[in-house]
Amino acid sequence: MIRVNGQAGGANAGESVSALLARLRVAADSRGVAVAVDGEVVPRSAWDSFILSETASVEVLGAMQGG
Template identity: 50%
Template sequence: MNIVINGQPADVTDGWSVGQLVRARTDEQRRVAVARNSEVVPRSEWDSTALSEGDKVEILAPVAGG
């Protein structure tokens, strides 16, 4: 299934949830926020939110700096 992750095309497994995608992409799930098609997905809904063909997902992590 083709989706866009952080502006880059990606092929992911059919039937994946937002939670599965996040776990596959980062080791630090506690410190990320996720938006699917411009809608924030609450962490409590990651595993129940299915991805669909063409979805645009943003996985955002805080960056330290000054």
């Protein structure tokens, strides 16, 4: 089961990071968003080509007031 931001089932195995972000309404050119899969950064340039596996743990992060 894929996990997205700690929630199970937020994405489908075989889909790209870009497809997931589109469903989360994150624009492809949006500044201030970063993605990690299984503890590794997925650079913006790889969002289209990075395919999520069945056990992927995805973190979609953005700017928050802090510090």
